[in-house]
Amino acid sequence: MTFSLLIGNKAYSSWSLRPWLLLKQFGIPFEETLVPLYGPESKEKLLAFSPAGKAPALRCDDSLVWDSLAIVEFVAERYPDLAIWPRDPAARALARSLAAEMHSGFTAMRGEFPTNFRRPPRPVGAPSPAAAADIARIDAAWRDARARFGSEGLFLFGAFSAADAMFAPVVCRFSTYVLDVSTQAQDYMRAIETLPAYREWVESGRAEPWVLEKFEQ
Ligand SMILES: N[C@@H](CCC(=O)N[C@@H](CS)C(=O)NCC(=O)O)C(=O)O
Numbered sequence: 001m002t003f004s005l006l007i008g009n010k011a012y013s014s015w016s017l018r019p020w021l022l023l024k025q026f027g028i029p030f031e032e033t034l035v036p037l038y039g040p041e042s043k044e045k046l047l048a049f050s051p052a053g054k055a056p057a058l059r060c061d062d063s064l065v066w067d068s069l070a071i072v073e074f075v076a077e078r079y080p081d082l083a084i085w086p087r088d089p090a091a092r093a094l095a096r097s098l099a100a101e102m103h104s105g106f107t108a109m110r111g112e113f114p115t116n117f118r119r120p121p122r123p124v125g126a127p128s129p130a131a132a133a134d135i136a137r138i139d140a141a142w143r144d145a146r147a148r149f150g151s152e153g154l155f156l157f158g159a160f161s162a163a164d165a166m167f168a169p170v171v172c173r174f175s176t177y178v179l180d181v182s183t184q185a186q187d188y189m190r191a192i193e194t195l196p197a198y199r200e201w202v203e204s205g206r207a208e209p210w211v212l213e214k215f216e217q
Contacts, residue, residue: 010205014169024197109134
């Protein structure tokens with residue numbers, strides 16, 4: 001089984017970080033293909049890999065899967081011996097709900113605070129009421145998961161799981177724009193930010209030559 005993962009710029013592609021971090025954290029070998037996004041030839045290159053024309057996408061033998069959440073599920077299915085989702089059914093139900101909530105929501109926060117892994121931390125002003133509500137909801141969700149299922153480790157469900165991979169880009173947004181979150185959320189953010197694989201992603205993003213103005217604030 002050989003995994004080949006399509007990703008976008010490490011400086012900006014929040015969706016790409018999710019499966020990349022998951023594979024790294026679980027020690028699953030993969031090859032990566034990076035397509036710099038929003039350039040003259042980007043779409044053609046993305047479409048050559050996946051009909052959705054977006055990163056991330058994953059090829060494995062005869063299968064092609066795209067969209068970060070679908071990729072996470074595919075990897076979990078291929079590696080049933082790894083606790084990619086928490087083993088406990090109640091924890092797993094919450095982990096899947098949070099991953100889906102993250103995947104489909106928080107659009108105000110996302111729009112106001114674009115992911116930029118190489119931007120030095122600096123505030124940009126107060127969030128709108130809608131973005132502030134998104135931030136408060138994420139903070140509460142993290143605290144709830146940690147309080148109910150996180151006692152055995154530093155992550156949402158104790159050990160690192162798919163739920164953490166889904167939220168990792170938000171950690172970057174919260175840090176980069178110095179958003180106001182609880183001390184429990186800050187502790188959780190530190191756990192993500194000190195992961196060697198997360199550091200590797202950030203360092204690679206810093207070294208990239210491409211600058212996309214729409215993600216620079
Ligand atoms: N919901 C998708 C979103 C994928 C997505 O929007 N990817 C962006 C990069 S972060 C992309 O490929 N943009 C390039 C384009 O649309 O041309 C996922 O979770 O994978």
